[in-house]
Amino acid sequence: MTRPKTRLAMTSHWLLYLLAATGCQAVFALFYWLLLAPLSTFGWNRTYLLSALLLSAALPLLALPTAWAPLVWPSSPVVPTLALPPWQLATYRTAPTEVATQTGVPWLLLALATYWLGVAYQAWRLARSLAWLYLLSRQHPRTRLGRGWLVQLPEPSQPAFSFGKYVFLSPAHAQLSPAEYAQLVQHEQVHGAQHHSLDLLLAEVVGCFFWFNGLVPYLRQQLRTVHEYLADAAVTRAAGSRVAYGRLLLKLAAGPAPTSLVHPFSTRQVALRIRMLTTPPSSPMKKLRFLLVIPVAVLAWIGAAAVSPTPSVAAVGxxxxxxxxxxxxxxxxxxxxxxxxxxxxxxxxxxxxxxxxxxxxxxxxxxxxxxxxxxxxxxxxxxxxxxxxxxxxxxxxxxxxxxxxxxxxxxxEGPTAQINNITVKGNHKVPTATILQLVPLHHGELFSRAKLLASQRALAESGLFDPTKIGINPQPTPDTGLVNIEYVVVEK
Structure with missing residues (x-):
């Protein structure tokens, strides 16, 4: 039964990894929300958000330096004694994973199956959005726009947006004044020139694997907002007129973007963007907050190690x-x-x-x-x-x-233990005598770990009981050298 055990171990390790990565995302998101989001250091904020997404996925996979291990798993220089005597370990380890996997599906495998269904669904949504953008760029007229393309959409109600090197405009945008039209196009071109769509693609891919975690959409939204700040700053710096640009943002204010992959020119966050246009550059003292990124990353790393799949035996038994x-x-x-x-x-x-x-x-x-x-x-x-x-x-x-x-x-070594009384609990239809004939443990024999596990397999394979709810409880009495065995079953 090596394969089911290995598969279940890999499942638990993967779920622990997801938990550790989620913890890292929480640390990075909280730090950004508290200290970095109000700053006008847009380029630095973009770098931080991208690093947060990547480090959250990578830190749980990196082993801590040996010198840091006591921070997570305190231990003494001498290897400690086993946390429990072996006979106590037997009391709660008599339901091996391998038995449960023969005829039932453990909850860990159900959790993993649910997780991968969510990943598949998110990946399908991402692929559908990319296919929609591709068809949009091919099915409508387009003209050269510097190094990119300008795509003319037929519906006047369509918002202005961009993806990669493509800028999508509707007939309504042709009614703008030449100065406003130039600012609109320049804004969308900045997104393409600074490769903002690649950032969103990375965030979407990370979101596919962490679809259950609301912190990833938060980081992705903050990243998109920073992209807008960068494009707004580039346009107003070149045009030298923030008032006219703010009016354009209000004029083209629109609802949600058609897909989370694109950069719409104007959204419901217009007020926040206009406020950032008038916010003075952050002072050097405020920029010192970025020095705290290093201890925050170390804190996230240590926290990830605390729930990683391969902790010290001294810490977990x-x-x-x-x-x-x-x-x-x-x-x-x-x-x-x-x-x-x-x-x-x-x-x-x-x-x-x-x-x-x-x-x-x-x-x-x-x-x-x-x-x-x-x-x-x-x-x-x-x-x-x-x-x-x-x-x-x-x-x-x-x-x-x-x-x-x-x-x-x-x-x-201690004395050897002999089997004394063997009892069965939970059986109502199956006679106790029938159950005792199924198991290899008998009164008067020496205790055997191998026979204990074989007993559980025999009861699971009999088809009479729920294989996931078979318990075997050794009840040793060290003074007498005897051990009572209690079988706990749930009949089908």
Whole structure:
């Protein structure tokens, strides 16, 4: 069942990535709204908004520097003891993902399917808008306009707008005075010359993947507004008449744009644009606010790391998968020694650990290799498959002057545990005796992690119960060396 487990792990990792990226977008949007939006530094604001969209997507994928790790996952220099003894881990890990994926669809997969349906819908809308603009530019008369094209639309009610190198005007705009017409065309040409449509395309693509997040439309709208400020400033700087240009904005005030990809000449934000025309340039002291962008980005990065799919084992408890050594390892492994082992020899323990002197030292890798419940190759699983329910292991890392790290593992094997009473809860139609015949665990046998998982698979595959609601609760009593097993089922 490796494939369902891998697929579910990838699903949870992707959803965590989306959560982390959304958090970054929230940080960047809040900072812009509070400190940068009122400034008349339009070029800088444009750069910030584009960077916010890109960094929000990229920061959750970047690993934090090793020195920053304690800010997110506080830990001591010595590798900590496992957060819980293995028998307690068994209590709430007896519903493996692989069983749920055999006959039922986990909620994670449903969430992922819903997400990708949303992405597909947004991508379809984007493709439809691009196709509409392409047909619009081909089906109507057009003339050369500098390096671009002027497209004459047939409907007088159509607003003036531009996309890329195309400027779209209606017959109504031909009634403007020559000075007004020149300002209108120049405004739209500025959008094309400064490649504003590429900015909107980037924002739309990001919006396809974050369609569920209202912050992306906010950043996109702010970006479009900054584009208008830049074009307004370019026209009024060349014409030298802000009053006449403001009157033109009021004259051509229109409703919403035909698509979010275009730059309409005048929208409902006319009052805000006219106010910006009369706003003096931001003072150098106000421009110092942009220096805060660096700590804000670092804050977003640390926050993204806190919910990233690959946090430190010390922060979240025992990992259920064996990761590969990461590039954040600070040293190499020196010696490996064992203390307290009787059931397994040092050679067998070294084989199960699968680490050798000279390998990169990474505490997360060491922890995972010791105790992943679902992996039969780990040391904890090998003990628990042979009755050592009360087994525990404490890894200790000892940095050496030569830069290596010696590893000492202190084992407490404890006594073996025997199965005592086996009970069933939740069955009404299926007799308990029938259920006990399905499972490989029996009274008087040694406890076995492998048989515990096999029991759950057997109940799931029987077709008698809801496979997503099968629970197995070991109830150990360390003083007696016995363990009661409780099966919890929900009949179909």
């Amino acid at each position: 025992l990992s259920t998968a064996v990761p590969t050594p990461s590039s954040s390892a600070q040293s190499r492994i020196g010696t490996i020694s064992w203390q307290g082992n009787k059931f397994l020899s040092a050679a067998q323990l070294n084989e199960a650990l699968d680490l050798r002197p000279g390998d990169p030292y990474d505490s997360t890798v060491v922890e995972a290799k010791l105790g992943a419940w679902a992996d039969s190759r780990t040391i904890t699983s090998r003990y628990m498959d042979h009755g050592y329910l009360f087994f525990s292991i404490k890894p200790v890392a000892k940095p050496q002057p030569n830069g290596t790290t010696d590893l000492l593992f202190i084992l407490n």
